[in-house]
Amino acid sequence: MTAPPDAGEALAQALIAEYAAIWAYGPIGVRLTGAERKAAITAEAAHRARRDALVVQLSTGGGSVPPDRAGYALPFPVTDRASALQLAVQVEERTAAFWRAVLPTSAGAERDRALGALVEYAVRATRWRRSAGISPLTVAFPGRPG
Amino acid sequence: MVLTCPVVMGRTTRRNGASELSRRAVLGVGALLALGGAAAPLTGCGLFDSDEPPTPDPLAPMIDEALRLAAGLRAAGVAHPDLADRLTPLAEAHEAHAAELARVTGTPLPSGPAASSGATGASPTDRAATLTALRHAERAGRDTASKACAEAPADRVALLGSITAARASHLEALK
Known part of the structure; x- marks a missing residue:
């Protein structure tokens, strides 16, 4: 099965989401300590690994690679632990949505990778929700818009 | 025939891609021609169902x-x-x-x-x-x-x- 022509666009959008996620973990990490900071570092590394893989995949596929930006607008100011955890939840859930959008245009190993990202980010969002004391810990349809 | 079986043909498209659709469509027409002189009832989607028994939805x-x-x-x-x-x-x-x-x-x-x-x-x-x-x-x-x-x-x-x-x-x- 060959992927439809908009597969490259879905991957490019996922890459932009990964750029923003990596950027967001900067202000998140500095507001956290101990195990939570360590978790933020692990999360950031996961987003960097997916960014790197996407850059390679898009450039070897001959598609355009969207550039990273110097900064990204945060949905709210990150001023303390609570807002940092809140943003971490949002980063994971929003990035998950972009990988969910890759699923219909992918097949085989590429689909497995997209599902792996969606699952990993949904699980990490649940962990951040627990840290933040957010109830419920899960959403019914991770990555679904709206 | 295609218009009478949008669901069946649509599913073929989704699962197997466009090339498979055209191959199956050709086969379907071939089967229709082969059966043309026989007494088999040529009613709607039954023709397509006959070479592939209906299976329950996998989900x-x-x-x-x-x-x-x-x-x-x-x-x-x-x-x-x-x-x-x-x-x-x-x-x-x-x-x-x-x-x-x-x-x-x-x-x-x-x-x-x-x-x-x-x-x-x-x-x-x-x-x-x-x-x-x-x-x-x-x-x-x-x-x-x-x-x-x-x-x-x-x-x-x-x-x-x-x-x-x-x-x-x-x-x-x-x-």
């Missing part, structure tokens, strides 16, 4: 699975009221999955309560054992959904991805 068993997972969580919440706040949203998610799977497969939701997954059957008084059994059930459900996601046509794969991710996050929430 239909997942509806029952989702309802069993929900029933197991609800039973555990009754046995352990202190866990109910944690378990109820997970049960509701499984019920939402069942409703969505019923919608996309055109399958009516079964009426009446589903049988529990058995997660709480062994030792309902033991909280830790209950959580372990619930995690076991969620893990199996995650693997079912993941497999279905890998094999699904494009118009179902996002839903199955969300169900896989939800079940994986339930595992985390039950820790």
